Every structure is written in C-alpha cells, then in structure tokens.
C-alpha cells in the first residue's frame with residue numbers, strides 16, 4: 105500500500121461525510137451551505153432550502169438567533185472553559201433549571217452528545233445496582249427496543265435496535281438485548297390499540313423474567329420513537345412499562361434526546377403519559393443546536409446510591425472533558441428561555457396538528473401513503489407500495505420522492521439505515537417556530553413529489 109499517495113484528489117474535498125456513499129461524489133461539486141435564518145438555510149450560490157428537519161431535529165428555536173450568539177460571546181470572554189470537576193455559574197444554573205422544569209428533585213451529569221448521555225445512563229444504572237442492589241444480584245443488562253436509535257458509541261450502538269446501523273461495527277458490546285416496540289400501524293389487525301400496548305409491555309416483562317430480573321439493570325426507551333420511524337405508542341404502554349420496571353427493580357431510562365424541550369408539544373415527552381423515568385437523557389434541543397451539550401438527569405433516589413464516605417468508591421467514575429462546558433451551558437440556558445418565552449411547545453403542538461391535518465387532506469388518499477402519524481412537531485409519513493398488504497415502498501422510490509422535495513427547496517428525511525427494506529418513513533420535524541405558511545409549502549412540495557413518483 106502506498107501510504108504517501110495524496111488522498112483521493114478527484115473528490116471535491118477531504119471531508120468524510122457521515123452516512124454518505126462517497127463514490128458518486130467523485131468529480132462532483134457539492135453544494136456548500138453558507139448561512140441560515142428561521143427555518144431556512146441559504147447555500148453559497150444563493151439558493152434557499154426550507155429545513156423540514158431542524159438540522160437533525162435539534163434546532164428547536166430556529167436558526168440565526170442573535171441573542172444566543174451574544175450570550176456565547178459574553179461567556180467566552182468571561183470563562184471559555186472549566187474542568188468539569190470545578191464549578192461555574194452557567195453549569196450550576198443549567199442543572200437548577202432542569203430540576204425546575206422537570207418538577208422533581210434531580211441531579212444532572214453533563215456531556216456533549218446524546219450518545220455520551222446514554223452511555224452515562226447505562227453506566228450509572230449498572231453502578232447504582234452494584235452499590236444499592238440486593239445481595240446475590242448482578243444487574244448489568246440493558247434492555248432496549250428494536251428500531252430504536254440511541255447513539256453511535258459502542259454501548260449506545262449496542263442499545264440501538266437498527267440492524268442496518270449496526271452492521272460493520274458488530275459484535276456489539278455485550279449485555280444488551282432488544283424487545284419489540286409497539287407499532288400500531290403494523291400491529292395485529294385483531295388487536296385494539298390498548299391490547300397491542302398491553303402485548304408489547306408483556307413482551308418486555310417476559311424478557312425480564314426470562315433473562316432473570318436480578319441480571320437486568322435498566323430499560324431504555326424514547327417516549328415517542330423518533331429515528332426508528334416516528335412511532336407513537338398506545339396510551340397504556342408507557343404506564344404499563346413503568347409498572348413492570350417497578351415490579352422487577354429495573355431502572356427506567358427515558359431517552360429524551362429528541363423529545364426534550366418542546367418537540368412533542370410539551371416541554372418534555374414524558375409529560376404526555378404522566379409517567380416519570382428514573383433517568384432521563386437530553387441533548388439535541390437542550391441548546392437548540394447552538395452548542396454541543398447533553399445531560400443525563402437522575403432522580404434523587406438514584407443519586408443517593410452514589411453518596412457515601414470519601415473513600416467508599418461510591419462516586420460516579422465518569423468524566424467528559426467537554427461535559428458542562430460553560431459556553432454550552434450558557435447557550436442552553438438562553439435557548440431554553442426562548443422555548444419558554446415564545447411558548448414554542450404550544451406552537452409545536454398547534455402547528456404540528458395543522459401539519460398532520462393538511463397531510464391527511466392532501467396526500468391521505470395517495471396510493472403510496474400508508475400512515476400519517478406524530479405528535480407536536482414530529483411527523484412520519486409511512487410509504488407503502490400497497491395499502492392493502494402494507495408492503496414498504498422500495499428505497500429507490502423513497503429516495504426519488506425526497507430528492508424531488510429537495511430539488512423544490514424543501515429538505516425532508518427518512519428513517520435511514522433502520523431495518524433492511526423498511527426505511528420507508530418520511531420524517532418531517534422542522535424548527536418549533538415553523539409557521540403555517542411554511543407548513544403549507546412542505547405539504548404542497550411533498551404532495552407534488554408523491555404525484556411525480558407514481
């Protein structure tokens with residue numbers, strides 16, 4: 105191998121892009137994005153894209169907020185970095201703010217990404233049981249759900265239930281297993297939504313019993329499964345999961361990396377089902393994409409499991425260099441205050457309902473549209489080649505539809521690399537500030553693309 109050879113001179117640049125096959129980029133020029141404001145990204149050539157995905161469903165307050173930039177500048181001048189074992193005001197204030205918003209006593213451990221927040225949650229769950237569990241227990245297993253995405257680090261990827269996403273990085277970290285999530289659109293037709301919710305909860309309980317409850321540390325789930333295809337659980341599922349976890353001494357982790365900070369039409373996803381987890385993870389909307397920051401928030405009974413004598417080795421043995429970064433913390437505080445001031449969770453709920461009503465009206469009868477679902481400002485449109493059999497629409501057609509939307513200036517996504525042959529859910533999750541006019545444009549563009557795909 106000639107390691108001195110200059111790297112790939114025929115590619116447009118030396119950037120290795122995520123989730124991207126680079127071969128088609130050989131000799132191609134790549135559009136460069138230059139700036140953004142509100143829900144719109146502007147390319148270097150002046151063309152404008154309506155971002156129907158809020159980046160990676162994270163820019164909740166929209167692009168170009170000067171008040172956040174000002175907070176970041178001030179914090180950088182004052183204290184640009186602090187080792188996280190030391191304390192500074194923005195980070196303490198952010199932890200206090202999370203407790204105020206969540207409404208129960210809790211402690212927050214900060215890191216820089218959703219994957220890290222989930223890794224921390226898994227380690228916290230394991231160490232908690234080691235220190236607080238009953239004699240004879242060795243609780244280390246983490247149960248998660250098929251289709252779910254929990255991140256790209258080895259533990260978070262092991263919890264991820266997406267076969268395509270894991271291919272190539274396996275074998276996965278040991279100690280993780282999966283159960284089926286509720287999936288109302290594809291549930292057995294004879295089951296009512298409640299019966300389906302009950303059945304899926306029962307599958308979780310069976311998994312815990314069959315694994316041996318004394319080996320299971322935690323169950324992780326998103327309140328609404330986002331990247332797995334926008335799957336809203338039946339109303340009884342989450343309360344039943346809470347009961348099962350309590351019955352078997354299993355910690356419940358809510359991954360609110362996507363659902364936190366207004367996206368589901370409530371400040372947090374769990375509010376809708378009125379059930380709390382023992383551990384919550386937040387990232388994307390925490391600072392609305394203006395700075396990398398994530399939080400693993402534990403309720404007090406979990407935190408207490410880590411207290412003890414100075415030399416007891418009960419402290420959390422975990423640190424992230426950029427955890428609780430002063431600038432990211434200050435930025436997060438400002439982003440959260442915008443969500444509150446501008447009542448963006450309410451806007452997400454109202455305009456999200458409007459979006460789904462428009463979709464139902466304009467594309468609901470299209471032969472490729474199997475299901476339109478979502479909550480707040482997160483919507484999935486499941487595409488099928490046959491509405492009777494619900495056979496998923498093939499990848500090339502789904503890609504053609506998304507390509508046509510982008511050509512018309514609207515960026516939408518899909519549940520990429522989820523289950524082989526089932527990456528057929530179009531994802532719509534614009535910033536929470538999106539207007540009805542912008543929603544009209546998203547719906548009209550998708551309707552036109554669907555028409556052209558027949």
Ligand SMILES: Cc1ncc(COP(=O)(O)O)c(C=O)c1O
Nearest residue numbers: 217218219253254255331361387
């Ligand atoms: C539900 C969920 N959890 C965790 C993650 C991982 O977050 P990050 O990409 O910041 O590591 C994601 C990312 O999309 C996510 O959607």
